[in-house]
Structures are given as C-alpha cells and as structure tokens.
Amino acid sequence: MSRIELIGVSGTALAAEQWPLLRRCAAIVASHRHRLLVADLPQPVIDIAPVEAMLNRVETALDEGDVAVLASGDPLFYGIGRNLIGRFGPERLTVRPALSALQLACARFRIPWDDLALLSCHGRLADNLSGRILRHPRSMLFTDGRNSPNRVAAELLDALAACEDTGRIAAIRIRVAENLGLGDEHLTGGSLAEIAARSFGPLNMMLIEQPSWPSPPPFGLGEDEIVHSRGLITKDEVRAATLHRLRLPATGVLWDIGGGSGSISLEASRLCPDLAIRIVEKREAEQANIRANIRRFGAYSIRLVGGEAPEALAGLPAPDRVFIGGSGQRLEAIIEAAAARLADNGRMVINAVLARTETAALTCLERLGMRVSASTLAVSRRLPGDEIRAFNPITLITGDKR
Structure with a gap:
C-alpha cells in the first residue's frame, strides 16, 4: 500500500x-x-x-x-x-x-514555553478571542492574514476600554515574530496601542503577556465578592441551581437577559471559559456594576450589551443557552425573540419571583412548542445568634427547544 x-x-x-x-x-x-x-x-x-x-x-x-x-x-x-x-x-x-513556529518564536524571544497558553485563530473564527486570551498570564497566538496581530491587539484594547480596565491596558505587552526562519524574519514588541497601529504579514506568532491577577475558585462566588446595587443580586443558592439548570456547553453562546450585577454570567464565564457570553442590561447603574465585575474577575468572555430586550437582541450571535433574570414587563416578547434564535436542542431558563411571571413564562414556552419543566426553590439562612432569615421562593422554569 x-x-x-x-x-x-x-x-x-x-x-x-x-x-x-x-x-x-x-x-x-x-x-x-x-x-x-x-x-x-x-x-x-x-x-x-x-x-x-x-x-x-x-x-x-x-x-x-x-x-x-x-x-x-x-x-x-x-x-x-x-x-x-x-x-x-x-x-x-x-x-x-x-522545528515548529512555536519553538522558533520562543527561541527568538528567549522564553520557556512549557507554561504558555497556546491558542490559534489561524483560519478560524475569532469570536470570544479576548476572553480566551485575557484569562492567561501568557498566551502564544497563531495568527493569520484575517486575524492579524494588529486586529487582535485592537480587539483586546476595545474589550478592555469598554470596561474601563486601564490597569490591564497599561500592563499588557505584546511581541510578534514575523516570517520565522525566512530571510525577512522580523521581531516587534510594544503595548496594545502600539501593536494595533502597525501592520503585519500573514506568517507570524504573537506573544501576549500580562501580570498574574488574583483569582478565586472557578465556582462559588459569594454575594459580598460581586459588585451589586441595594442587594439586587441572584442569591448564592439560587445562582447555583440556575447554573445547574442551564447545563452550560463548553463552547457556544449564552445570553443573559436582564443581567443585573452579572452574577450568573460571572460564574458561567469561570466554569466555561470558552463560552461567549452576552449580558443585556438597560439600567446604567447595573451596567457600571457589570463593568466593575468584569474588571475584578478578568471575565472578558462577557460582553455587555447596553439596551432593552427584545430590541437589543437583534445583533447578537445566536444563543445555545438563554437566561432571563429580568424582563421589565416584556417577558413574552423576550421569550419569543430568544426562542426564535435559540439553537436546536438549546435551553432557556427563566427565574420567576412573582406568580404572574411564572404563569406567563410557562404559557409562552408551551405555546412555542418547547419542552417545559419547573421547580420552586425556597432559601433560608441561619444567621449569627440562630436567627433564621427566609427569602422569597423563586421558580426556575426551563424550556428545551425540540
């Protein structure tokens, strides 16, 4: 043969x-x-x-x-x-x-590479690139003519600027090795802004370095760790149950509609770092909280979409999962718009505090032909001095697209 x-x-x-x-x-x-x-x-x-x-x-x-x-x-x-x-x-x-391009690049930069995060956007879509890169202290990126170093640097700069993360912008350093092993081999280094302003050929390797940032465990953020307004945050126990209901995929897209502080998305981004997350939130105070939380936890797989659903959903990538935590009296319209874009075998989870919200969600999901289930969660906590505090029950409603 x-x-x-x-x-x-x-x-x-x-x-x-x-x-x-x-x-x-x-x-x-x-x-x-x-x-x-x-x-x-x-x-x-x-x-x-x-x-x-x-x-x-x-x-x-x-x-x-x-x-x-x-x-x-x-x-x-x-x-x-x-x-x-x-x-x-x-x-x-x-x-x-x-010798691989990785080995040559690390030899030129004179750095060990056994602890590098190795990422490739060569011939691939670059969605969620900022989230994939910014969670690592050091990343080596295989780029191409479309996802060039200047475009990658510009995307990182835009993501960080959108969350006012001036510390990370100042700290990140980039090195680029072009045309490795060829006669016109060239090495370049600089800040995000400096690399974003240059042009590069298609054959190169890109090293992105930043300081290590403190990082909590991948699951189990406490309410006191998350910036939020006036106690308006999904309680820890409800958040855990909601994430279980969402059954998050490793990759794909999650919509978090009415995101509030962004607590669900923060946990999701740490559990599934390659998941692209879009938080839709109309209130400016909550938008500020979401930006602060993205900065605090380096959760750049999350992108904030300022606006009101369902109109704000129009330009987003189609979701594999949808979480609706707030609807502003527009629940039925939001469910219909989200269900129309939801991937086959996708899942939607709605948290309902009020009985009328629960009834409206169940009725709408069933009308749309989704497989529906619901469970009610009642949380109470024992405080110092044996005082018990009970919270309002919340119904978790799940709709699976068949």
Missing part, C-alpha cells in the same frame, strides 16, 4: 535527507511558497489549499505511488497533519517534523 510522507520544512531550503524521499514519490503536495523548493522535480505538484480538494487529489495520486506533503514546521501542531490523519488514518503516514 502506498504511503504519505508528511515532511516538515524549516526556513528556505530542504534538508539533504529529504530529497530522496521526494524523488521516489508519485506526487508532491505544496503551498505556493514551497512550490519553489521542488520546481526542478518532474512530479506533479498538488496545491495544499483548498484542503478538501487536496485530499481528494492525494487519494487519487496514492493509486500511482507514495505522496509527499510539504508543510511548515511541525505539521502535527495546528497543521495539515490532522486533516491527513482524519482522511487516511495514522498508519498510512510517516511524519518527519521540523
């Missing part, structure tokens, strides 16, 4: 031992840049992109003999190796890696 020789390339030349492998292959896969390295060989050269077309052509070429695939650095590290293994199986590949 013919095989695939997956060959990592560092720099601008092939190693001497790689030439015999290439000469015996029936075809060679290469990017535009690597085509120049094999221009003198007689074999047909298959473009590495688009990937699906390349895989189809490799499958055909394997009927004629072995196929060589040239890839930058280590092709198993955010590289084409994953696609080849997925299509042809690991037993059909021989992998000959070169």
Whole structure:
C-alpha cells in the first residue's frame, strides 16, 4: 500500500535527507511558497489549499505511488497533519517534523514555553478571542492574514476600554515574530496601542503577556465578592441551581437577559471559559456594576450589551443557552425573540419571583412548542445568634427547544 510522507520544512531550503524521499514519490503536495523548493522535480505538484480538494487529489495520486506533503514546521501542531490523519488514518503516514513556529518564536524571544497558553485563530473564527486570551498570564497566538496581530491587539484594547480596565491596558505587552526562519524574519514588541497601529504579514506568532491577577475558585462566588446595587443580586443558592439548570456547553453562546450585577454570567464565564457570553442590561447603574465585575474577575468572555430586550437582541450571535433574570414587563416578547434564535436542542431558563411571571413564562414556552419543566426553590439562612432569615421562593422554569 502506498504511503504519505508528511515532511516538515524549516526556513528556505530542504534538508539533504529529504530529497530522496521526494524523488521516489508519485506526487508532491505544496503551498505556493514551497512550490519553489521542488520546481526542478518532474512530479506533479498538488496545491495544499483548498484542503478538501487536496485530499481528494492525494487519494487519487496514492493509486500511482507514495505522496509527499510539504508543510511548515511541525505539521502535527495546528497543521495539515490532522486533516491527513482524519482522511487516511495514522498508519498510512510517516511524519518527519521540523522545528515548529512555536519553538522558533520562543527561541527568538528567549522564553520557556512549557507554561504558555497556546491558542490559534489561524483560519478560524475569532469570536470570544479576548476572553480566551485575557484569562492567561501568557498566551502564544497563531495568527493569520484575517486575524492579524494588529486586529487582535485592537480587539483586546476595545474589550478592555469598554470596561474601563486601564490597569490591564497599561500592563499588557505584546511581541510578534514575523516570517520565522525566512530571510525577512522580523521581531516587534510594544503595548496594545502600539501593536494595533502597525501592520503585519500573514506568517507570524504573537506573544501576549500580562501580570498574574488574583483569582478565586472557578465556582462559588459569594454575594459580598460581586459588585451589586441595594442587594439586587441572584442569591448564592439560587445562582447555583440556575447554573445547574442551564447545563452550560463548553463552547457556544449564552445570553443573559436582564443581567443585573452579572452574577450568573460571572460564574458561567469561570466554569466555561470558552463560552461567549452576552449580558443585556438597560439600567446604567447595573451596567457600571457589570463593568466593575468584569474588571475584578478578568471575565472578558462577557460582553455587555447596553439596551432593552427584545430590541437589543437583534445583533447578537445566536444563543445555545438563554437566561432571563429580568424582563421589565416584556417577558413574552423576550421569550419569543430568544426562542426564535435559540439553537436546536438549546435551553432557556427563566427565574420567576412573582406568580404572574411564572404563569406567563410557562404559557409562552408551551405555546412555542418547547419542552417545559419547573421547580420552586425556597432559601433560608441561619444567621449569627440562630436567627433564621427566609427569602422569597423563586421558580426556575426551563424550556428545551425540540
């Protein structure tokens, strides 16, 4: 059975031992840049992109003999190796890696990389990028022409400025390594604003560094730790039950409508840091509290949307989960708008204090064809001196989209 020789390339030349492998292959896969390295060989050269077309052509070429695939650095590290293994199986590949771009970048920056957070937006959507980056003291980012270092820096700057986080803006430092191993290799460093103002080529690695910030446990924030107004905050016990009801996915989008202090979203962001969260809140005092809490906990997977639902929901990414903690007498309209955008098999949770809110929510969810359940939670606390304080019961209503 013919095989695939997956060959990592560092720099601008092939190693001497790689030439015999290439000469015996029936075809060679290469990017535009690597085509120049094999221009003198007689074999047909298959473009590495688009990937699906390349895989189809490799499958055909394997009927004629072995196929060589040239890839930058280590092709198993955010590289084409994953696609080849997925299509042809690991037993059909021989992998000959070169130094990865990560190794080269860390060598140029003279830093260890065993404790780096490794992130990639190469050929990927960059949604929730600020949340993914800002929770780590040090992140190394694989960028591309679309998600370039200046665009990433600008996005981080916008997210931090929106929450008035001047301390983090001043503390973050960025280094960029362009065209590693090539003749025009270049290193750049600076602040968020300085990097956002520059332009970069598509081949680079981006290091984002910031001081370590104090961090509480991933679940179980206390009411006294969260900035809120006049006691208007989801109680700890209710928050825990609500998060259980939400059954949060690891990735996707959560809408928190009528967010108040943002306590539900704060816990969600720490439990599921890759979840993109949108808090919709119309009151300016509560918006200020949400900004303060995002700063305090570095919860930049949360984005505040100032405005009133359902109108404020229009431009948001479609949700996988929806939590409605406040509706401002517009509950039915909010449920209808959220349900229309909710992903299949998505879930909506509504916390109701008043009986009429509970009745309206149940009726509306059932009318929309959702699978509905509800439970009522009564919380009491024993205070110093054995005094018992009972809180108003809250009904947690769940609607699953079928």
